[in-house]
Amino acid sequence: MNKKILSVHSKSALPKLNYNVAVVNKLEDDFRLFIGKLQDAPEAAYTLLAQMLQDDESVGCDGVGVYLSSYIYELLKLNISLNSNQTDINVILTSTSPRRKDLLSKALPAQQLSIIDPGNQIEYDIKSVRPEIAVMNIALQKIISFAFTNKLTLNQNSIIIASDTFINLGNGERVGKINQESVPLGDQIEKLQSQMGKEIKATTGLVVYKIQDGAIHINNACSTVRFRPLDCPMSAEERQLLTSLVEDKEYKYLKPLLLKEIVTVQDITEAYCVEGKHKNKAGGFGIQDRELFLCIENILGDPCTVVGLPVSIINSRFIDSFITMRSVSEIISSYWPEEIERTKIVY
Template sequence: MSVNISSELMDYDVILASASPRRKELLSLMCENFRVIPSDCDEKIPEDVTPELAPEYLSGIKCRCIASVYDLSVVIGCDTVVICDGEVLGKPVDEADAIRMLKMLSGKTHHVVTGVTLGRGCRYSSFSVDTAVTFRELSDEEIKAYVKSGEPMDKAGAYGIQGLGALLVEKIDGDFYNVVGLPVSRLAEELHEFLKKVQSK
């Protein structure tokens, strides 16, 4: 489906509830003017929420937090997690943690799941996108050199596929931009459908 989402969004105040510079850059592909207002709400995940559903759950918290204040705006909440062997890999706390994560990912296929929630007023819509990423076998020297570059330290799973981390990846199955942090193609379609519901209210 071809969606001219940029023109559709021109009539709305759009807010990205994320401080990620990568998401900001990707959202600019479909929306010329939007504001960035990160959520500062409590992001605790209940025990009954599985790792695969956690991103969508957290995106909903972020979206509702901002939409409750800016009820006339279209708010986009996002959260991305890296899942390997059933463990959620967040941002490393230090270099040793980054090395641990990269050793875990070496030679394996892991999943990057991004949850997105759209909100306006009391209307919300959520979805998730899952991309499988396979790392080649990495030597200890490669891992240490990559960690020393500093790139892994602010990224879930301790790597950035849009940077030097691309050299670690053997293949991906799914949306590349989802791994970066925002599944832009799916988001454009979901926004198109969401705005139709908003207009029909």
């Protein structure tokens, strides 16, 4: 397998760019080691992959993972067949996340989108590298695992997307999913509420396998969310929005809050957790949940990055003109239709 993958990557065949020869040589050697470990020692393999991503970023080329992506492309080709008779446009999302499915469904016409469940897979979170590197590493794990557990036949217009999202506090502490079965609900509520009044950073790693380009694109995007303090009350306009929301079945559980003279961020976050809406979400929240959005002061950057998929990058860099993709502004309006909501987004 090693020779087959690396046969097209002799040093003379590498792009003639301004690069550090020693770093590129090390990447090639490390990739051989990665292949050797992938099946029997995957955690060690992906630890090495994270370091390779970090090394590749320092090569000095335009982009992240320029050299490494070419090696991974050859690896994926081993398990993917190409059907030259089919030319349908097809965007494939490899994800179990309902948030990502919903987001990409809002962005693309249904006939151009396929959602494929990659199945249960172990994800190796390498904490020895920066969040931007670690989250790209997990996105790569997803697409590699997906390719080797699904016998795929694709056409030249196929695009496969994988991503993952980290939530970090200002001090760098990573906040994962907070609804572990062994943790009492009160502690889960406290974990979500501990983020209120603070600024958090959402980092999403993105891997796009674009058949037409003959390449893997590796990138990441960051957005910042500032939460309001726990004791912050809803304004008259926000209370009016809350009154409107509870008429919807999804938000009906909040109706008892309207009996209170003053509704605070603490009230909403507690009800949010009791209802179970914090479950299986990084950080214990989803900004697409409009009641939770009331607890936000502002968002700097693409809010879709926080939801779990940086649509702005996909739209501007990877989707061809013959694919009709909705703009980020249109997606924002579909999630947060009221002006009082959209004014919180600085994009």
